[in-house]
Amino acid sequence: MHRVKKVEYEDDDLYSGEEEEADAEYTAEDRDNFATLTPVVRAELEEARLHASDREIEEALWHYYWDVSKSVAYLKNTRTPRPAQRTEKKEQPKSKFDQAVQKSAEKADWFRGIPWSDLPPAQLGLIVPCEPVTHRPMMLGGSSKLAKLAEERRKKAAAAQSAQATPDKALASLERLGRPREANENEAPLSRPDTKKYPLRKRKESSPPPREPSPTPQTPPAEVQPSLRTSPTAFGRVLSTNPAAVRINNAAALDEMLDPFADPSPDDAVLRITKAKNTSNELANKTKDLSLEQHAPSQANVKSKGLDVLKIWTEEKPKRKPSAAFVVIGHVDHGKSTLMGRLLLDTGAVSQRDIDRYKKQATELGKASFALAWVMDTGSEERERGVTVDIAQFHFSTDHVDFTILDAPGHRDFIPNMIAGASMADLAVLVIDANHLESGIKGQTGEHIVLAKACGVSRIVVAVNKLDATNPPWSEAVLQDVVASITPLLTASGYKPENVRFVPCSGLNGQNVVKAMSKKGDASWVAEGYRTLLEELESCVAPHDTEEMVRAPLRMQIADVFRGSVTNPLSIAGRITSGHVQTGDTVLLQPSNERAMVRGIEVGGNGQEWAVAGQICTLHLTEVDQQHLRAGDCVCDAKNPTPAAKNFVVQLTALDSILPQAVDVHVGRLHAAGSITALISTIDDAGEVERKKPRVVKAGQKATARLVLDAGAALEAGTRLIIRANGSTIAVGEIIRAGG
Template sequence: MTSHRRVKDIAYDADDLDYDEDESAPYDQYTEEDKQNFAELTPVVQAHLVEAQVKASVDQIQEALYHYYWDVAKSVDYLKKQNTPKTQPAQKQTKPKSKFDEAADKVQIKNGKFDLSALVPGPHMPLKDVPMEKWMSMVDWNNIPPHLVTTFTPERQQRPIKLMGGSSKLAKLAEERRRKAESLKAGVQDRTNEASVSTTVTSLDRLSLNKAEKRPSDTPETQRRYPSKKKKEPTPPPAEEPEPEVEPVEPLPDIRAEPSAFGRILSSKTKLAAKGQLSVQDVFAASKPTQATPKPAAQPVKPKAQLANAKQLWGKARTTQRPFASFVVAGHVDHGKSTLMGRLLLDTGAVQQRDIDKFKKQAAEIGKESFALAWVMDTGSEERERGVTVDIAQHNFSTAKADFTIIDAPGHRDFIPNMLSGASMADIVVLVVDANQLDSGIKGQTREHIQLAYGVGIRKVVVAVNKLDASNPAWDQQLFSDVKDQIARLLRQVGFVEKNIRYVPCSGLNGENVAKPAPKDSPAAEVGGGTPSLVAALETFTHDDAASYAKAGGTPTQQEKAVTTRSLRMQVADVYRGGIQNPLSVSGRIAHGDVVEGQAITILPSGDQAVVKGIERAGEGTEWAVALQIVSLHLDGDLETLNRNLRAGDLISSTSQPPKLIKTITAKVQVLDTILPQAVELHYGRLHITASVKRLVETIDSKGAQLKKSPRSLKAGQVARIDIALGNGAPLEPEDRIILRSDGDTIALGIIESVIA
């Protein structure tokens, strides 16, 4: 049996065949959202194409939009390229044969080796390009059959058809020109024939001609037959104007006095003292310096206010200054931190509605319209495309009672160092919790953010229970109570005190209970038993030095302690370069001391010095600033060196009392994960350095008493003292709070007890 018979005899099972009964039915691959996007964006693309005079069908437009993920600009560019007619390339012209090629062809013809195919008309050589003398060059004229003999008769050319009714004026003019050209051609031909007859001589006669006879200029036939160009007359020189007559000048009397003897000495080329005419001492005979004297260093700008008076200026101003505070926004990723802060800035008037409308339009183009409020804080292109906060952002706003600075921190675990930088500049932490995703938040970054905020020294918390409007049912009292209980338990475990905690039910997207309390008849007002709004909760935690200062015999406030205990200490949070008025500026929070305009400062670890030529606080210029205030300092000095060495994490200090670079520290730590003598990442605000745990000194109890000396390892929940080596050193001091991390996890919170340089 042949192979094709075997194939034909195969019995196919019906189940093996993939057959869809509805295969012929049209398949709609677009969702309702896609169709809505088509309805909105197709007219936009059509308008662009009409403006560019490009035609495209609706199917082509929709296919381009779907392919480019609703990107109008890319779709329009694609359709322009596809539907614009392409210009035909110009055909290559046949290159004429050179004189060398023609000579080579003649040689081949003589030798009988010429390629007859070159004479055959075809695509490579049209008939009109074949010379007539080559048509019969290879034909054997002997023994030609009679039926091949013929006579060539030239084809009679027909005269061009003219217009009926006689020639037009243009035709008559053309006919006259043709006749004139023919008569002129005939005259030239006659003269040429006469010249050829008269100049026909033998070779011997030509040799006997003298030079005068050979000159072509002597024969009238060879003279030029075109009129000679008329030479132009040279331009005559311009007529010289007569010089004006010089008026006679009357001589003036010389009223100059004779120079004095000392003046003659100074002005004369030869020193009179050298000639002995004057018995004077040459005081100008000092030897010339052999080397240029170096220029003195630039003196620092004179301060407008003396450093000793900075505390006095603050002491006078604190009695009238408004309460202020800075807070960091923490919480798990996608719990609505940036959206809540955008709503807060909008409702307090720090951001205008037209800015939000612009953000909505831009966000709708990439399918993220609900992120418009978050774009107030997330200004980077990467943050807006991904919908995730990456770096910290600062904004200022004011209420009727206080001034605030927002520090929006990222919630993703990959950006914990940035969250630490923001928390180190804050007085309060606003913990944003999604009421509908509490479990994922606690298992995610919510717990770690609470620990980090406590580790950098924050002791005041406002818990914003967000997205209660999206719960089922909306604004559920039981859901709010459950979230409150779980977060309170977590805060107490870390170390926060109940009196320093506020709970606020709110909706960042709609703005309920954010800047203003919810209306009394709304469901939001019933949740929480009349809890204050987010702004009202923040106002209870401000630095109100005016009220504290008015109390006679009151204890020193937190700000007063920070101002008076140490000299200037400020960590650089950001560096700004390239300004026209201020080429180099830094921002950060003053941890201790004060600063005034014109003050000389030292920057560590580089040791460079600079001068503060300007100070800004909350976007306004000021002559001085004190501890716990977030400011921008405009620097002056050796800008080239400063630009090369200055970076975020550096420490700005007073020149008189700068800190030392420390190589080893002893710290008291709260252990969060297992610690061995190992390499760690040490974080102090913006400062992130590689360090190593050299020795586990001891474990201690809550009162500081020793429990175990030199343990081999430390476990989560223990409190211990450890020695940490800092490599090249860092500008750290006792009482500075540090965070230890390893492999992306926080393993300890600590405070420095002693240092070794």
């Protein structure tokens, strides 16, 4: 018995074809689409020589949501005949059971096709298969005379054979075998194939050749055991030998008997061998040390000579040319690197041959005008992009001053590198494109002026570049517009008018850079009223290394860590802020608190025994691991180091609104993350407190704030710093107190 559930369906649940017909009704919008797209589809089908009805085209458009290309592709596929694909089935190997069945079937069908195979089934079981009868061939016409003659001949031969039989059956059988066989008349003679004959070759001897008969083995001689006892000395033989039994055969034996102490004693032999071994060891050690000195860098510590650097510096100062480092700043693509390349070429620091090589390489990249810029932009990325990325450093000398160029990047993405270059400079060269003044002011020109002043650069030379490309060329009015636009920015940043110089020039053509302009032509006013760029730089050089700075404890911020050479595997570069250092001194590295020894000093690429404050130098260090060195660390006097701290009280000048917030702190090469945790007070120009604990410091106001770094840094009171947030500079100032 089955239990069946009764399900009652309503009329709405049943399917009817009316719904499909209702769904198939198109709206007015659909019909408009059909009217518009159907001719398009039909035209493409006609080009392919295909035909389709309106109904088929409309269904294709409807199902492909009015996509003409898909509808045409669908209709083409449905009307293009496809070749029949043959599916060849691979025969699978038959099993043994199938093979047995097949054989049995073949045996059962052996009698198919025989006339009596159509007998009734009842009679088929009585049929027994038998072998077919084969007819023996017989001579035509029965027995012939030839056959009878052959039979008689065989009988006679057999009788003769039996008559000549001998009792020795073995001999008879051999004779029978040796007798030639009688040919039968009815048999055809057998043809023997000719055997192929090959030329005879001389037999080679076997390899290896046959061994000669080995000689009779002889009994090996008895092994003589070495005597473990040494022979007696002459003196011993004299004591142990009977003088009567000694026979002297030669003069040497006579001398030996007469002087028994002529041979060395056993102790002397031992001493001689020991001395020979020591001599060979010493020679091997000397050879090993010599090879190490030739193939490995010498890491021997250099002892300090104990020079009185302050006294030597004071004595040599009147004889030495003044030195200065200037940073080149300005907006991107205003010609900073090209102008410096022209300056180095005209002063002889770079040869014309190098410029020609750079020009050839730049022409291959389609940047022929960048040849002078490649003097400063040495990196592959900088040359490909045509933008300075990092600080480029170059030394050159004139008759009066030793200069160091610090070419800073102008792009806003590389502001930290620009700050690092400005922190090591004594003066700045601001390059302005006379044809794109507005873009520079809105861009990085104004920010670079503020950052240079914040880094302590008090003198600036404004190089108004590309005046030869103005309309008209060398327009004095254009220069006056540049002076009128830039002077307010310089004054607002704190530059005094006597420390600002303007120089009209053209870096690409080298006009008024090193060589003065001609007093004839459109640029005659330049020769009459302005000096060259090089002359202005020499006039702005002021003494920056005072005796007070040299006497102060050693302070030097690391600008770069690199491998100097094979003999100097670890080197650092930077500007000495205060103090002095000499070869062999032990210095302290902060904040790692690691000690290192100075193995060598280089200033301007030349080796020196000492360096003082204000010089950009390279120190070759030893006895320290590279992991304890990084850009931004401080090299200090080991006896009076700078302590590392995280909390600082700073005095800021706001360039934008300041709140307690996360910031990025820049001090030269140091780039540290931190935050302003509290705004202590706002102050006026005289330094008096205006308001305590303000909520916000607006742009242009001065304030005292508490700054906390995420990691410790070696910073002292009086250190200038720049605070940035979200890619822009929001404040500049200096540290009032460290650790407070």
